[in-house]
Amino acid sequence: MAGRFGGQGLAGIRDAEGSADARNPEASSPASEGKAPRTARGQRTLRKILDAALEEFGEKGFSEGSIVGITSRARVALGTFYTYFDSKEAVFQEVVRDMSAQVRDHVAPVLAGSADTLEGEGRALISFLEFVRTHREVYRIIDEAEFVDPEGFRKHYVTTADRIAARLQAGKDKGEVVAMESKLATEVEAWALMGMNVFLGLRFGVWGKESPAEVTRIANHLLQSGLRP
Numbered sequence: 330m331a332g333r334f335g336g337q338g339l340a341g342i343r344d345a346e347g348s349a350d351a352r353n354p355e356a357s358s359p360a361s362e363g364k365a366p367r368t369a370r371g372q373r374t375l376r377k378i379l380d381a382a383l384e385e386f387g388e389k390g391f392s393e394g395s396i397v398g399i400t401s402r403a404r405v406a407l408g409t410f411y412t413y414f415d416s417k418e419a420v421f422q423e424v425v426r427d428m429s430a431q432v433r434d435h436v437a438p439v440l441a442g443s444a445d446t447l448e449g450e451g452r453a454l455i456s457f458l459e460f461v462r463t464h465r466e467v468y469r470i471i472d473e474a475e476f477v478d479p480e481g482f483r484k485h486y487v488t489t490a491d492r493i494a495a496r497l498q499a500g501k502d503k504g505e506v507v508a509m510e511s512k513l514a515t516e517v518e519a520w521a522l523m524g525m526n527v528f529l530g531l532r533f534g535v536w537g538k539e540s541p542a543e544v545t546r547i548a549n550h551l552l553q554s555g556l557r558p
C-alpha cells in the first residue's frame with residue numbers, strides 16, 4: 330500500500346531540558362532500555378541523534394540508512410550512538426514513535442478552537458496537509474515501519490483511529506454527528522476518515538502543491554453530506 334500516515338513530538342524528551350520524569354527517566358525515554366540520559370546535555374545529544382536518524386531514514390530508507398550516516402549527521406562519535414541505542418532497529422522504532430507524536434502534536438492545537446466536530450476534522454486535515462508539505466519523509470518512514478517495526482506501525486494507526494473515534498463519539502453525544510445504530514459505526518467511520526486523510530496527504534501534501542484549504546473544502550463536503558444529521 331502506498332504512503333500512509335494519519336494524524337499524534339517526542340516519545341520521551343521534548344526540549345533541551347527534557348520533559349521526561351526526572352525521577353524515572355527510563356519510564357518515557359526513547360533511548361534503549363537502561364540507556365536513558367540523566368542530564369540535560371545527554372537529552373540534547375539524544376535529541377540530535379533522533380533528528381539525524383529521521384533525516385537518514387527519511388532520505389535513504391531503513392535498509393540503506395546506517396548508524397554511521399546518523400552519527401555523521403548528528404556530529405557525534407559512533408560510540409555515542411551506542412550510549413543511547415542498542416541498534417539501528419532500536420533507533421528506527423523510536424523515530425517511528427517520534428514522528429507519529431509530532432503529527433499528533435501539530436494537529437491537536439487546531440481542534441481546540443473548532444465550533445463543532447466536523448469543523449474540527451476539517452481543521453485537522455488542513456493542519457496535517459501543511460505538516461506533510463514540510464515533512465514528506467513521514468510517509469517513507471511509516472511505510473517501512475510495516476516491515477521493520479510492525480508493532481509500532483500498527484500502534485500508530487490504531488491510536489490515531491482511536492483519537493478520531495473519540496472525537497466522533499463526542500460529536501454524536503452532542504448531536505453534531507449522525508449516530509448509526511451499530512456498535513461498529515464509530516470505529517468504521519474513524520478508520521475511513523483516517524484513510525481519507527492519509528491518501529489526501531500523499532496526493533496533495535507530498536506529491537502536489539494545491540491549496541490545503543481548497544482540498545479540505547472539497548473533502549469536507551463529503552463529511553457534511555455523509556455525517557451531518
